Amino acid sequence: MSVYLVQFLSGLASASALFLAASGLSIIFGVTRVVNFAHGSFYMLGAFFGYTFVREVGGGGIGFWFALLLAALAVGLVGLVVELVILRRLYKAPELFQLIATFGVILIVQDVALWAWGAEDLLGPRAPGLTGIVRIFGTPMPVYDLALIAAGPLVLAALWLLFNRTRWGILVRAATEDREMVAALGVNQSLLFTGVFVLGSMLAGLGGAIQLPKGGADLLMDFGILAEMFVVVVVGGMGSILGAFLAAVLISLLNTFGILVWPDGTLVLMFILMAVILVVRPTGLLGRPETAGHKAEAGFETALRPAGPHYKLFIAAVLALLLVLPVLVGEFYLILVIDILVLALFATSLHFLMSTGGLVSFGHAAFYGGGAYAAALLVTYAATPFELALLLAPLGAGLLALVIGWFCVRLSGVYFAMLTLAFAQVAWSIVFQWSDVTNGDDGLLGIWPSAWASGTLVFYFLALVIAVGGIFLIRRVIFAPFGYGLRATRDSTLRAAAIGIDIKRQQLVAFVFAGAMAGLAGALFVFSKGSVFPDEMSIPRSFDALLMVLLGGVESLSGPFVGAAAFTYLHDELITFEYWRLLLGLTIVALVLLFPQGLAGAAKHYLGRYLKLEAEPTGAAVTKREVREA
Amino acid sequence: MLSVEKIHSYYGQAHILTDVSLALSTGEVVVLIGRNGAGKSTTIKSIMGMVKVTEGDISFDGEALRGEPTHRIARRGIGYVPEERRVFTRLTVQENLEAGQQPPREGAPRWRFDDLFDLFPNLAEARHRLAGTLSGGEQQMLTIARTLMGNPGCILLDEPSEGLAPVVVEQIIKVIQQIKAQGLPILLSEQNLYFASLVSDRAYVIETGRIRFSGTMHELEENAEIRQQYLAV
Numbered sequence: 001m002s003v004y005l006v007q008f009l010s011g012l013a014s015a016s017a018l019f020l021a022a023s024g025l026s027i028i029f030g031v032t033r034v035v036n037f038a039h040g041s042f043y044m045l046g047a048f049f050g051y052t053f054v055r056e057v058g059g060g061g062i063g064f065w066f067a068l069l070l071a072a073l074a075v076g077l078v079g080l081v082v083e084l085v086i087l088r089r090l091y092k093a094p095e096l097f098q099l100i101a102t103f104g105v106i107l108i109v110q111d112v113a114l115w116a117w118g119a120e121d122l123l124g125p126r127a128p129g130l131t132g133i134v135r136i137f138g139t140p141m142p143v144y145d146l147a148l149i150a151a152g153p154l155v156l157a158a159l160w161l162l163f164n165r166t167r168w169g170i171l172v173r174a175a176t177e178d179r180e181m182v183a184a185l186g187v188n189q190s191l192l193f194t195g196v197f198v199l200g201s202m203l204a205g206l207g208g209a210i211q212l213p214k215g216g217a218d219l220l221m222d223f224g225i226l227a228e229m230f231v232v233v234v235v236g237g238m239g240s241i242l243g244a245f246l247a248a249v250l251i252s253l254l255n256t257f258g259i260l261v262w263p264d265g266t267l268v269l270m271f272i273l274m275a276v277i278l279v280v281r282p283t284g285l286l287g288r289p290e291t292a293g294h295k296a297e298a299g300f301e302t303a304l305r306p307a308g309p310h311y312k313l314f315i316a317a318v319l320a321l322l323l324v325l326p327v328l329v330g331e332f333y334l335i336l337v338i339d340i341l342v343l344a345l346f347a348t349s350l351h352f353l354m355s356t357g358g359l360v361s362f363g364h365a366a367f368y369g370g371g372a373y374a375a376a377l378l379v380t381y382a383a384t385p386f387e388l389a390l391l392l393a394p395l396g397a398g399l400l401a402l403v404i405g406w407f408c409v410r411l412s413g414v415y416f417a418m419l420t421l422a423f424a425q426v427a428w429s430i431v432f433q434w435s436d437v438t439n440g441d442d443g444l445l446g447i448w449p450s451a452w453a454s455g456t457l458v459f460y461f462l463a464l465v466i467a468v469g470g471i472f473l474i475r476r477v478i479f480a481p482f483g484y485g486l487r488a489t490r491d492s493t494l495r496a497a498a499i500g501i502d503i504k505r506q507q508l509v510a511f512v513f514a515g516a517m518a519g520l521a522g523a524l525f526v527f528s529k530g531s532v533f534p535d536e537m538s539i540p541r542s543f544d545a546l547l548m549v550l551l552g553g554v555e556s557l558s559g560p561f562v563g564a565a566a567f568t569y570l571h572d573e574l575i576t577f578e579y580w581r582l583l584l585g586l587t588i589v590a591l592v593l594l595f596p597q598g599l600a601g602a603a604k605h606y607l608g609r610y611l612k613l614e615a616e617p618t619g620a621a622v623t624k625r626e627v628r629e630a
Numbered sequence: 631m632l633s634v635e636k637i638h639s640y641y642g643q644a645h646i647l648t649d650v651s652l653a654l655s656t657g658e659v660v661v662l663i664g665r666n667g668a669g670k671s672t673t674i675k676s677i678m679g680m681v682k683v684t685e686g687d688i689s690f691d692g693e694a695l696r697g698e699p700t701h702r703i704a705r706r707g708i709g710y711v712p713e714e715r716r717v718f719t720r721l722t723v724q725e726n727l728e729a730g731q732q733p734p735r736e737g738a739p740r741w742r743f744d745d746l747f748d749l750f751p752n753l754a755e756a757r758h759r760l761a762g763t764l765s766g767g768e769q770q771m772l773t774i775a776r777t778l779m780g781n782p783g784c785i786l787l788d789e790p791s792e793g794l795a796p797v798v799v800e801q802i803i804k805v806i807q808q809i810k811a812q813g814l815p816i817l818l819s820e821q822n823l824y825f826a827s828l829v830s831d832r833a834y835v836i837e838t839g840r841i842r843f844s845g846t847m848h849e850l851e852e853n854a855e856i857r858q859q860y861l862a863v
Binding site for chain 2: 167170171173174176177178180181182183184185186187188189288
């Protein structure tokens with residue numbers, strides 16, 4: 001019996017750090033509407049700073065806690081810099097730019113931490129005076145765990161006082177509901193946003209610091225905690241601090257007991273819990289529905305139009321260039337272009353989901369990797385011929401998308417995004433943990449095309465035909481009635497429903513189609529490389545796709561292609577440097593700040609005035625350009 | 631004291647206001663009247679810096695407002711009561727009022743909690759209730775009270791009677807008259823000529839983003855042609 005009690009207390013202890021970090025994420029999102037992906041990095045920094053400060057000033061009982069607070073303050077300072085330098089310029093940009101910018105911050109922090117603290121895992125210092133062990137009915141338990149158990153409710157109480165008993169807190173809560181109105185009452189929003197961001201960062205830092213004696217500090221903490229934080233925030237309900245606390249406790253208990261029952265399946269258990277809660281209560285335990293009421297003016301979005309004459313010429317020229325490319329360049333570049341083609345198809349499928357469907361997925365790599373694994377497993381276990389595997393892979397990925405999409409389309413906006421991320425993480429952990437079948441981290445090797453297609457030249461043309469064919473198919477769907485209906489659903493679910501569109505079904509079909517196309521790209525990938533590893537399904541890979549879409553520009557249909565090319569080029573150039581993540585992160589942040597429309601979007605914007613890049617509008621639809629000319 | 635001169639406003643690329651000018655002086659209630667979509671709210675939002683104004687001037691007590699961020703415009707003394715109420719539904723009545731609090735302003739009436747609870751007895755009773763649980767009329771009262779907590783030098787009141795029962799509209803008329811009695815000028819936007827005539831001294835008629843008529847309330851009531859052309863439904 002006492003074993004379970006200690007296990008229970010240990011669960012509560014690990015809930016504290018998770019709660020601190022997640023509450024910060026929740027508060028930041030509530031007010032600024034920024035999903036801060038770098039929040040995991042702030043947590044990690046908290047641990048590293050804590051490690052250093054405890055060594056420098058941490059002598060004695062008071063010094064230790066003082067050092068942890070100092071670590072939280074230091075992370076708050078980092079948050080301040082991130083907010084002032086990057087996010088402040090992006091509040092009016094589409095949400096995605098903020099996501100990508102914070103993703104850039106993740107990369108930067110990873111390399112800075114590597115540079116400052118080295119690659120070795122750091123063993124956490126012990127808290128003076130709390131190093132012992134207490135016996136609970138005979139079962140030993142670290143005393144520090146008791147301190148951790150107390151820390152969660154203490155911080156919860158402090159936050160409650162802050163938000164309910166101070167004017168600042170009242171203004172923050174008001175801004176969570178209606179930012180513009182708060183400004184109209186004379187409150188400086190920028191100041192409020194900065195304050196909230198710093199507070200949230202400090203909480204993440206404190207969370208990372210207080211778990212030091214238990215978990216130490218290492219470079220994998222950022223992504224490690226990120227998925228868990230998302231689950232906590234989504235399960236608890238966006239913006240609800242008490243909800244975050246309950247969810248953190250629930251998840252941590254599930255983890256500690258799950259480990260007794262099903263040691264390999266803890267990650268999966270957590271996400272299953274989340275899926276169940278979200279299907280029953282789409283806004284989380286204590287969350288409230290998103291108020292669609294008073295958003296700040298989003299500005300007019302340019303309507304998607306079929307290609308105009310100049311643009312068609314341009315596409316034809318690019319295609320012609322791709323056709324004669326083998327004559328112009330050597331094998332090395334041909335392989336590089338195959339990579340670009342594969343990624344372009346992958347990115348285009350995500351772009352379709354995002355721009356036409358209005359469904360931002362954070363876990364699209366599940367289907368890319370899903371397709372790759374489907375093909376690889378078929379070849380490995382069923383000796384499926386290459387041609388058939390190539391055909392079945394998108395079906396497999398589509399099936400996976402059907403299952404995942406069935407849950408996800410019940411949600412919208414940021415909940416949808418987080419649920420896709422969660423499911424992608426489940427898919428990844430299954431592939432990673434189920435090593436009997438998937439070979440786990442060692443991957444599946446020796447997945448090559450048939451003899452006729454194994455030469456680089458033939459495979460290049462095959463990839464060209466499939467990738468370009470896939471992209472044209474996606475384009476065709478965008479301008480088909482199905483695509484119009486999907487766009488209507490994106491722009492106003494209520495109005496679309498009122499004219500008889502089955503919204504959930506429409507979105508599910510789009511999700512499955514996008515998943516299948518990503519799977520096709522994944523199958524191409526596995527046959528071009530001959531192997532596949534769980535990385536292809538991981539969160540960073542999903543971000544790569546988002547990055548490509550954004551590099552190219554969300555509003556431009558050729559964006560993903562440009563984005564994939566730019567990404568591949570950047571990646572290839574930077575990977576040779578020791579601190580390539582830092583450079584990539586800085587590049588991402590710079591691109592987001594300089595080209596908020598993406599590369600292709602910017603080109604279209606500047607060239608569109610002189611060239612006919614879009615077809616003339618038919619009918620009486622009044623769009624941006626006519627209004628400007630009128 | 632509040633003057634709007636020849637402003638042009640845009641929503642994104644759509645040109646909404648053309649050459650709109652108006653003025654509001656101490657102690658008067660001025661109505662901006664027009665049909666749905668005529669540009670009333672856009673005019674008010676332009677003054678508040680919530681809509682892009684590309685040409686023209688806006689000033690209050692001689693200080694230029696155009697191009698300033700919204701919160702600074704509010705701090706200069708422009709009190710804004712939005713249409714559709716926009717109370718903070720998850721805050722209590724008391725907290726809503728606290729959110730509106732700003733330091734007292736020279737030359738403007740000063741409002742304390744007790745003054746407002748005198749003016750709006752319903753709110754005093756509902757002090758600790760969540761604003762989201764109030765009736766539409768009570769929410770409208772709360773938005774007015776919340777704006778008064780900022781001790782403004784003038785008030786922009788955007789369609790306060792919209793969607794409210796006649797008995798509530800009567801209360802709002804009383805409140806407007808009491809605020810006016812304190813010497814606080816009010817720019818009222820309204821569709822209903824009768825409501826406007828009960829509280830206003832002067833009127834501007836707006837239609838498709840242009841001011842079509844300006845004069846005293848009496849002149850507007852006498853001018854059947856203007857009424858027919860721009861206000862008849």
